[in-house]
Amino acid sequence: MGLEQCCYVFTKLIRILTRLDVPVHPYPYLVFQQVKYPNPFLWTALIRGYAIQGPLSESVVLYNRMRREGTGPVSFTFSALFKACGAVLDVNLGRQIHAQTIVIGGFASDLYVGNTMIDMYVKCGFLNCGRKVFEEMGERDVVSWTELIVAYAKHGDMDSAGELFQGLPVKDMVAWTAMVTGYAQNARPREALQCFEKMQEVGVETDDVTLVGVISACAQLGAAKYANWVRDVAEKSGFGPTENVVVGSALIDMYSKCGSVEEAYKIFEGMKERNVFSYSSMIVGFAMHGCAHAAMQLFHEMLKTETKPNKVTFIGVLTACSHAGLVEQGRQLFLTMDKCFGVAPSADHYACMVDLLGRAGQLEEALELVGTMPMEPHGGVWGALLGACRIHGNPDIAQIAANHLFELEPNRIGNYILLSNIYASAGRWDDVSSLRKLMRKKGLKKNPGCSWVEAKKGVIHEFYAGDTSHPKSIEIKQTLDDLLDILKAHGYQPILSSVTYDVSNEEKRRILMSHSEKLALAYGLLSTDAGCLIKIMKNVRICEDCHAFMCSASQATGREIVIRDNVRFHHFHDGACSCGNFW
DNA sequence: GTAGGGTTAG
Numbered sequence: 001m002g003l004e005q006c007c008y009v010f011t012k013l014i015r016i017l018t019r020l021d022v023p024v025h026p027y028p029y030l031v032f033q034q035v036k037y038p039n040p041f042l043w044t045a046l047i048r049g050y051a052i053q054g055p056l057s058e059s060v061v062l063y064n065r066m067r068r069e070g071t072g073p074v075s076f077t078f079s080a081l082f083k084a085c086g087a088v089l090d091v092n093l094g095r096q097i098h099a100q101t102i103v104i105g106g107f108a109s110d111l112y113v114g115n116t117m118i119d120m121y122v123k124c125g126f127l128n129c130g131r132k133v134f135e136e137m138g139e140r141d142v143v144s145w146t147e148l149i150v151a152y153a154k155h156g157d158m159d160s161a162g163e164l165f166q167g168l169p170v171k172d173m174v175a176w177t178a179m180v181t182g183y184a185q186n187a188r189p190r191e192a193l194q195c196f197e198k199m200q201e202v203g204v205e206t207d208d209v210t211l212v213g214v215i216s217a218c219a220q221l222g223a224a225k226y227a228n229w230v231r232d233v234a235e236k237s238g239f240g241p242t243e244n245v246v247v248g249s250a251l252i253d254m255y256s257k258c259g260s261v262e263e264a265y266k267i268f269e270g271m272k273e274r275n276v277f278s279y280s281s282m283i284v285g286f287a288m289h290g291c292a293h294a295a296m297q298l299f300h301e302m303l304k305t306e307t308k309p310n311k312v313t314f315i316g317v318l319t320a321c322s323h324a325g326l327v328e329q330g331r332q333l334f335l336t337m338d339k340c341f342g343v344a345p346s347a348d349h350y351a352c353m354v355d356l357l358g359r360a361g362q363l364e365e366a367l368e369l370v371g372t373m374p375m376e377p378h379g380g381v382w383g384a385l386l387g388a389c390r391i392h393g394n395p396d397i398a399q400i401a402a403n404h405l406f407e408l409e410p411n412r413i414g415n416y417i418l419l420s421n422i423y424a425s426a427g428r429w430d431d432v433s434s435l436r437k438l439m440r441k442k443g444l445k446k447n448p449g450c451s452w453v454e455a456k457k458g459v460i461h462e463f464y465a466g467d468t469s470h471p472k473s474i475e476i477k478q479t480l481d482d483l484l485d486i487l488k489a490h491g492y493q494p495i496l497s498s499v500t501y502d503v504s505n506e507e508k509r510r511i512l513m514s515h516s517e518k519l520a521l522a523y524g525l526l527s528t529d530a531g532c533l534i535k536i537m538k539n540v541r542i543c544e545d546c547h548a549f550m551c552s553a554s555q556a557t558g559r560e561i562v563i564r565d566n567v568r569f570h571h572f573h574d575g576a577c578s579c580g581n582f583w
Numbered sequence: 584g585t586a587g588g589g590t591t592a593g
Contacts, residue, residue, distance in 0.1 A: 113585090114585090117585095141585090143585055150586070150587065175586080177586095181588065208588075212587095212588040212589055213588070249590070250588080250589045277590050280591085281589070281590045283590090284590060311591075312591050313590085351592050352591095383593030386593075388593090415593090541593095567593075
């Protein structure tokens with residue numbers, strides 16, 4: 001066998017072994033040593049092997065040895081090294097190799113080398129360096145563009161991503177998908193859908209990856225109309241939930257977020273293959289809807305399978321326990337998650353535990369738990385504690401939590417409002433007003449409460465508190481007044497403490513009746529057929545009075561009412577709520 | 584050899 005042939009065969013062999021995940025040590029390395037005069041491809045196969053499996057230092061050692069022994073690298077050598085630097089986020093080494101490509105000459109302008117270099121910089125968080133490489137490349141292809149588009153999207157800069165995309169001469173499916181997904185990931189679901197429509201208009205194929213982006217956009221819109229539409233699209237294009245585990249999991253999440261946990265479970269049941277995403281999405285879905293028992297049952301079912309729970313699964317079960325008041329079960333899970341399942345509790349899991357204890361009224365213990373955390377508590381942890389203080393009316397611990405929150409999240413308006421509500425409930429109006437002053441000084445404005453309801457044909461109607469701009473405003477007011485009379489006869493009493501302004505009781509009653517979800521409910525009653533479920537979405541937490549009002553309304557009208565606030569779903573049915581008055 | 588995907592708490 002000649003030298004070239006010999007190198008060729010051995011290179012192939014090493015590549016195959018690497019692909020089979022056989023450790024580079026010892027066999028591929030032994031193969032390599034059999035060859036007296038390795039050519040660049042053989043060197044590179046081995047360098048690549050170490051680059052993929054680690055340690056990266058070993059591939060660099062080999063690269064240097066190769067140079068010393070007089071063999072020149074090929075572009076493939078650099079691609080492998082950049083890929084590895086990107087994987088371990090070693091930008092310094094990446095820069096050194098970048099410099100090499102310039103010194104040796106010819107490689108810096110190579111398409112593959114350039115593309116892997118962009119990817120390396122971007123992965124390490126040096127977007128501008130990636131952009132610079134892109135600008136200086138002699139030749140670019142759709143891969144170079146897409147890498148940057150994705151990088152901008154991940155940085156939340158959809159405008160730059162869009163600009164690049166505009167300038168991309170030939171847009172393929174992957175590039176389009178990057179845009180659709182980018183919009184979805186940046187909470188711009190409408191633009192994601194528009195982008196998807198355009199993609200279809202110009203005749204670009206779509207696949208399951210595209211669909212997942214679209215499904216995520218629909219989940220954010222939370223409307224049944226879009227949910228059913230995208231499911232249809234998925235099934236018609238041959239990527240239905242039965243066959244495709246990723247599409248299936250995305251659909252489970254979407255239906256949960258659109259208010260239909262039943263539909264989500266149907267998808268789950270119909271899936272041929274389930275993985276940790278499918279289980280976790282379903283468990284989180286159950287938890288969101290207050291179905292704690294179902295969440296726990298599914299978790300135990302999961303434990304009987306090969307699928308191992310991960311950190312998100314535990315977020316799901318802990319949230320379920322928290323909303324159902326299952327303190328002991330939650331405590332057990334928290335204690336065993338590391339020991340039995342190898343999932344070390346993160347700050348997020350601590351936040352769940354603080355929530356669990358806090359909701360159950362064990363505020364002191366919750367505060368103690370924060371003190372034992374092995375990491376710095378983040379906003380979620382203190383936020384959970386503050387939320388619990390609102391439920392149980394504890395302004396002192398609230399103050400501790402709020403002080404941390406004001407440091408950690410100085411611009412998050414919700415924290416100020418929560419504390420202000422806690423002060424107001426305790427009648428500490430002086431504290432309320434000094435907090436208001438602080439908010440004014442910081443230029444923070446209250447996020448107006450808003451609710452929307454899906455009427456016939458999926459048309460969405462939006463209401464703000466005290467809103468009279470709807471064309472049927474007068475009828476809405478009338479419906480609401482009539483309903484109020486009926487509910488009062490059923491025993492409903494307005495909960496005046498839900499108004500956190502220091503005003504007369506009469507004024508409080510008036511304010512309560514102008515809350516946006518009540519307007520949305522009245523419109524829902526007006527615009528849908530009797531017996532029809534009414535689904536309301538809102539952007540802030542539902543107040544206690546509205547919650548009681550909805551409970552009573554579900555009984556008096558015989559309607560099922562579903563409200564999604566910023567955190568979870570409330571199912572009102574026959575005078576009770578799925579959250580067990582626990583939110 | 585290079586580019587796009589799903590679940591996360593207040």
